[in-house]
Amino acid sequence: MTVSAIGTLYVVATPIGNLDDLSPRAREVLGDVSVIAAEDTRHSGRLLRHLGLDRPMLSLHEHNESGRVAQLKARLAAGDDVALISDAGTPLICDPGFLLVRELRAEGYRVVPIPGACAFVVALSAAGLPTDRFLFQGFLPAKGSGRRGRLAALEEREETLIFYESPHRIRDTLEDIAQCLGTRRVVLARELTKTFETFLDGDAASLLTRMEEDTDQARGEFVVMVAGASPRTDDDEALVEAESLLKALLSEGVGVKQAAAIAVRLLGGTKKVWYARAQALKDEG
Numbered sequence: 001m002t003v004s005a006i007g008t009l010y011v012v013a014t015p016i017g018n019l020d021d022l023s024p025r026a027r028e029v030l031g032d033v034s035v036i037a038a039e040d041t042r043h044s045g046r047l048l049r050h051l052g053l054d055r056p057m058l059s060l061h062e063h064n065e066s067g068r069v070a071q072l073k074a075r076l077a078a079g080d081d082v083a084l085i086s087d088a089g090t091p092l093i094c095d096p097g098f099l100l101v102r103e104l105r106a107e108g109y110r111v112v113p114i115p116g117a118c119a120f121v122v123a124l125s126a127a128g129l130p131t132d133r134f135l136f137q138g139f140l141p142a143k144g145s146g147r148r149g150r151l152a153a154l155e156e157r158e159e160t161l162i163f164y165e166s167p168h169r170i171r172d173t174l175e176d177i178a179q180c181l182g183t184r185r186v187v188l189a190r191e192l193t194k195t196f197e198t199f200l201d202g203d204a205a206s207l208l209t210r211m212e213e214d215t216d217q218a219r220g221e222f223v224v225m226v227a228g229a230s231p232r233t234d235d236d237e238a239l240v241e242a243e244s245l246l247k248a249l250l251s252e253g254v255g256v257k258q259a260a261a262i263a264v265r266l267l268g269g270t271k272k273v274w275y276a277r278a279q280a281l282k283d284e285g
C-alpha cells in the first residue's frame with residue numbers, strides 16, 4: 001500500500017474588483033489543487049470560469065465552517081491539496097477560514113499563503129494617512145450604541161484607525177465618527193480597483209455633506225480611515241497624573257482644601273487653581 005504525502009492548504013487571495021489583480025501564482029495554485037473551498041461557490045465559480053479553470057468546489061462559510069474542518073482535514077490527510085478562497089480579497093480578513101487554519105496549524109499541517117489584494121491595505125497605501133502604525137478594526141458594530149461605544153473606546157488611540165463599511169451603514173457610521181471623534185481627517189476609499197474607485201477626504205461631517213450632494217458617493221464598498229488622536233503633550237500627561245492624584249485623595253476622604261494643599265506641595269502651582277480643580281472633581285463625583 002502506498003501512503004500519499006499529506007496535502008497542503010493554500011490560502012489564496014483573490015481580486016477585490018479588478019480581475020487582473022489575481023497573481024499568476026494564485027492562478028497556478030487554483031488550477032492545480034484537488035478542491036477549492038470557497039465562501040460562495042456560485043460567486044467564485046464566475047472567477048474560475050473567467051480564469052478558464054474547472055476545479056471541484058466546496059462551500060466554506062461562517063455557518064458550516066466548523067463542520068467542514070474535519071472534512072478538509074481528511075482530504076489533506078489523503079494527500080489532496082486544497083485551496084481556500086473568499087468572495088474577495090484575502091481569506092480570514094473579515095472572512096471565513098480562521099477555524100480551519102487554526103486547527104490545521106495546531107496539528108502540523110502545511111498552510112501556505114498566496115498573497116494578493118486586501119482592501120484595507122490597498123486603501124491605506126493610497127490614502128495619505130500615516131501608515132507606520134495603524135489599527136484595523138474590521139466592521140464596527142451594526143447597532144448605533146455599540147458603534148459609538150467602540151468609537152469612544154478608540155478616541156485616544158494615536159494610530160490611523162481603519163474600518164470596513166457597507167453602503168447601508170456608511171452614513172450612520174460617518175455621523176457617529178463626527179460625534180465621537182470630532183473633526184479629524186477621514187479618508188473614504190470606495191469601490192477600490194473598480195470603475196468608480198473614489199477617495200474622499202475631509203472631516204466626517206463634510207463627507208456626509210458630499211454624500212447628500214451626490215448620492216452615488218454612498219454606493220458600493222468602503223474602507224473608512226480616520227486619523228489617529230494627536231499625541232499627548234507632556235503638559236497633558238502631567239494634568240492627567242495630577243487629576244488622578246486629586247481623585248485618589250478625595251476618594252480617601254481627604255477634604256478639597258487639604259487635597260489642594262497636597263497637590264501644591266507635590267506638583268507646584270497655586271492653591272487657588274488646585275482648589276478649583278479638586279472642587280470640580282468632587283462635584284463630578
Ligand code: SAM
Pocket residue numbers: 016017086088089090091092093094095117118119120163164165166189190191192193194221222223
Ligand atoms: N477579505 C476581504 C479583504 O481582504 O479585504 C474583506 C472582506 S469583507 C467581508 C468585505 C468588506 O471589505 C467590504 O464591506 C468593504 O468594507 C471592504 N472591501 C472589499 N472590497 C472592497 C473594494 N473594492 N473597495 C472598498 N472596500 C472594499
